[in-house]
Amino acid sequence: MDKRMSIDEVVEAIPSGATVAIGGSSISRKPMALVRALARSDKRDLTVIVDVGGPDVDLLLGTGRVRRVIYAFVGFEVLGLAPHFRRARQQNLAEFEEWTEYTVMAGLDATIKRVPFMPTHATLGTDVLKVNRSFKEMQDPFGGETLVAVPALAPDVALIHVNYADVQGNGVILGDGHVDVLCAKAAQATYMSCERILSSAELQRFGRDVQILRVYSKGVVEIPWGAHPTGCAPDYRTDLRHLEDYLKAAQSEEGWRRYESEFVDVDHRQYLANHGGPEELVSRLKV
Amino acid sequence: MDKRMSIDEVVEAIPSGATVAIGGSSISRKPMALVRALARSDKRDLTVIVDVGGPDVDLLLGTGRVRRVIYAFVGFEVLGLAPHFRRARQQNLAEFEEWTEYTVMAGLDATIKRVPFMPTHATLGTDVLKVNRSFKEMQDPFGGETLVAVPALAPDVALIHVNYADVQGNGVILGDGHVDVLCAKAAQATYMSCERILSSAELQRFGRDVQILRVYSKGVVEIPWGAHPTGCAPDYRTDLRHLEDYLKAAQSEEGWRRYESEFVDVDHRQYLANHGGPEELVSRLKV
Amino acid sequence: MPLAPGFNIDEVVITAMARQLHGEVLVSSVTAFGSLAAHLAKRRYAPDLAVLSTPESGMDVTPMPTLTLGQFLTDVQQGIPLTMEDIFDAIFRDRFRIWINPSQIDQWGNTNITCIGDWYHPKVALVGARGIPEDTSHLSETFYYLLNHSLRSVVAQVDFRSGAGNGESRAFLGRFGAPTVLVTDLGVFSFDGPEGRMAVRSLHPGVTLEEVQERTGFPLAVPSGKIPETDPPSPEDIRIIREADPLEVRKLELMSGPEAAEKFVAIYERERQTFHATYPRVGKWGR
C-alpha cells in the first residue's frame, strides 16, 4: 500500500464546502505547505476546525477560502493577534464559532466514539456558552447536575504535518502532539505531510512516537519544511522573521498582494527558493 | 520527594470497605505481590474494579476480602475460568456487577474528567444493560438518540505494577498498557509496584513509555517479580505452571489451604523462595 | 471428521476465517485461530490488514500464536505499540476486526460468554462480556467462530446476550455491529436468513446438511439450490499456517482433558526457546 500523493492531489481531493480540521498549534507544526496550496486554490466555503489556530486559519481567511471557523484560539502567540482573523471577526466577513481547547477535543472525540455529544463542566459560568450556538446545557441523567453537552465535530478532511511517515500512512510526531491524533481519527480522510518518508521498518523503531496510525490516513506527502513558517520540533524552530513580515504585509492591501505573489501563489520549491533556499533556512532555523 | 513504601505500608493505607481498582489484564502485569498482601490482610468488604480481571480478583475472592466486584471479564485466558470467581458468582457469595471493557474505561474517565457519566452505544441490545443496575438509558440532548449513560467509577485506591519507576512516582510500562493509566488518574491514591527503581534521569530516557505521572502516584514499592504469577513483558512471561497449580488447588478446601499457606500467607521473599528462588524463575520465565 | 486428505479441520476453519478479512483495518490476535487467520489473510488475501500481535498492541508484526496472548512479541519483535484507547477508538471508528469465539451463539447471532443459566443464579459463571458489547454495537462486520458446533453451542436462544445479534437486539443499533459470519468446524454461516437469522453459506468438505442440522438448536435457513462446499485451503494456505504455528498452539483449541493438558505442557516448555530462536531482541531493547 503506497499512499504517497502530491500536494496538488491533496487539494484536488478537498471539495468546496468541505469541513477541514487542521492539526498543530498556533505557530507550531501547522501543515502550512498543504494550507498554502489550499489557500491558492479555487476552493470556497470551507469550514475550518482548529483547536489552537494561527497562520493556517489566518491565511485561509486572507485568501477568501473560508465560510466558517470553529476555534478555541486564533493568534500568533508571542507575535500577537492574527490580522485576517481579526479583520474577519470585526467586519463579519465569515461565520465564527468560539469553542475552547477541551471542547474542540471533546467534539472530535465524540465523532471518534460515534456518540452525538460529550458532557463537560467547561464553559459553565463563561460567555462562551452564551455565544456558542452549538453547545447545549443539559441535566446529568443521574444526579441532575447541570452540564454542557458538546456536540460531535465531524471533519470531512484532516490536514496534519509530522516529522516522519511511511508510505503506508503511519506518522511519527517527535515534538508536542497537539490535537493531531484526534483530528486524524475523527476525519473521514486524513492527509499527512511529513519532513521525510522512512521505510516502515525504520518507522517502527520510534515506538510510541508513532502516533498517527495508517488505518486513519488516506494520503502522505513528503514535504521538507512543510510546516514553515511554523516550527517543527525538533527539526526547525518557528520562523518568527517570516511571520513578522507576514504581519506587516497584512496591514495593507498592496503589501498583502505582494506577500501572496511571493509566498502563496507559488509552489513549494519556489516558496523555499524565495527564502534563499533550504540552506538559508537551515542556517537560521535548525536548532 | 521520595514515595517509597513497603508492601505492608501500602496494605496499611487501604481501609476495609475501600474501592480498589486493579491494573493489568487477566494473566498480564497484575500487581500480584500487593494483591497477595491484601489477600492475607484482615481488610474486609472491598469493592474491586477491574477491566479484565484474573488471578487478582480470584485470589481476593478466595481469601474473603471482597464484598463487590465490578468487572468486564474475570478469567485465566487460555487456562480457562477463574475458580473462586465462578464459585462466588454461582453461590452468590459476593455482589457482582457486569460492565464491559470500554464502559469500565469510560467510567474511570468520567471520574478523571469530573463528569457524572459518559455516553456510549455499547451494551445497547445486550443483556449487560439489563443486569447492570448502574447504567441508565438516556436520550441524546441533540437528536434524541437512545444512548447508555455510564456512571463515573471513583476508586479510592489503584494498585498497579510497572517495569520501572522512580522514587517520585513516575512509572514506565514497556508491554501493553492495559487500563493502568486510567486507574492511576482516577484513583484518590495510586500505589505502584515496580520491577526496579531507576533514577529520575534514567527514567526520562524512556520517553512516551513513561506512562504513569508522579502527580497521580502516592506510593512506590520496588518488588522484583511483583507481577508473578502473571507476566510482566518484556521481563518475564506468565507462569502458567504456577497458575495450573493454583487452579488445581482451588478445587478442594484442603488444596486451597495448602496453597494459601505456601503462596499467600508468606512475605514476598518467602514466596519467591517457595518457587525455588529467583534463579529458578529466571530459567523458566525470562524470555 | 471426514475430510479430504492433505489438510486438517483447523486448516479448513482458519482458511475460511482468513478469507473473510479484507480492507485496511486492525485485526486483533486474541486466540490462536484468530491470530493465524489474520496472519494468513495478510499474506494471501488482504495485504492491507494491520495485524496486531496481542489483543491490544504490536501493530504490523507477524503474530505468533502463544499461550500468553502474544504479549512478549510486542517487545521482542518490533511493531507499533497501541493503547487500549486506540483499540476502542478503532472499534468505534470501524477500523477493527476480531474473530470472537463465543460459548453460545443463537439463530439471531446473539452471543454469550457470560454465563450458562440465569445471570443472577448461574449454573456456570463464565467470564463476562469483555468487549463484545462494543464490537456488536459499532463494527460493520462482526466475525464468530466455533470449533464444537453442537446443540450446546449453537442454540435457539442464548442464555445471556453478551453480544447483540439481529432481531430485537437491533432496536437501537441499526446495522452497527450486526453479525456477519460464523465459521464452525462444520461450515460457514451468514445471518441473512429470514429477519436476519442464521443461514448456511457453505459446508466443509464431507459435511452434510443433515449432520449440521442435527447439531444445531434451531432450523437453519438454507439457500435454494445446491449448498456450496467451503473452498478448501490451498497447499500455500496450509504451508503458511503450519509455518506460523510450529508449536501447534492452534491444536489446543480443538482438544480437551488430558490430551489438552499434555499438549499444553509441551508447548509451554518449548515456547520460550522458540521465542528466542525466532525473534531475536531487536525491539526497544536492541535500539
Added chain:
Amino acid sequence: MPLAPGFNIDEVVITAMARQLHGEVLVSSVTAFGSLAAHLAKRRYAPDLAVLSTPESGMDVTPMPTLTLGQFLTDVQQGIPLTMEDIFDAIFRDRFRIWINPSQIDQWGNTNITCIGDWYHPKVALVGARGIPEDTSHLSETFYYLLNHSLRSVVAQVDFRSGAGNGESRAFLGRFGAPTVLVTDLGVFSFDGPEGRMAVRSLHPGVTLEEVQERTGFPLAVPSGKIPETDPPSPEDIRIIREADPLEVRKLELMSGPEAAEKFVAIYERERQTFHATYPRVGKWGR
C-alpha cells in the same frame, strides 16, 4: 516605577507569582513570566512542582523562556512527554496550575482574552477563550497576572467572560475554578472581598493604595489595618531569575512599540546559539 534599588519590577512580580505555587502539580510554561515563576518556585519554594517546558509537555525539565513556547527544549533537553489529553486530565483532576495573563480582569475575577466590545461586533477581536473555561471550572486555584494594571485591564466588568470569576459565574460551578490571586505590576490581589470581589492583599514596594485605586475600574476591597508590602525578591530569587533567562525574554512582556521590536529581534537572533550552548542534544536524539 519607584522601586527599592537592587531589583526590577519583573523580578518583584515573578517572585510574588512563584510564592503562590505549592504542592505536587503540573505547572505549564506558556509565558516567560509563568515559566520563570514556575522555575523559581521549584528551586526555592515548592520543590515538588512538576514544571513543564511547553504549554503541554516536557515534564520535569528546567523551563527556559523562549519566543516559541519552549517547544525545542522538549526535544533538546529530556523531560517526560505529555499529551494534550494528559494536560486536560490534569486540569480536571486538579493536578495543574497555570499563570493566566488576561487582557481584562474584573472585580469578580472574570477574565477576558476573547474580544473588546460586543462578541458579535467586536471593536477588537482578540484570540479566543483557549483553555481558560476549563481552568476556571475545575482548578482549586487559578492564578492571574497583569503587567499593565490600568483602567483598561482591571475593569468593573469584562466585555466577555472567557474565564469564570466569582458572583453569578459561580451558579453551576461552586468553588471549582474560582479565582485565587492576581499579581500585577502594582500589587497582589485576592478574591475574598465582599461576595468574592477583588481585595488588596499587598502592594509592591513604593506603591500607594491611591495609585492602585486610580488605575482600577472599581472600588477595591481593602483589608483593615495597614496594607502589607509585597515581600521583595531576595538576592537568591533575583539570581535564579536572571540566570534562567539570560536573553531577557521576560522583558518583552513589559515593552511595546519599537523598543519591543528591537529587543525581539535581538533575542531571536541569539536564541538559537543559546539553545546550542545551554542544552546539548541529550534527548531522544542523543540516546
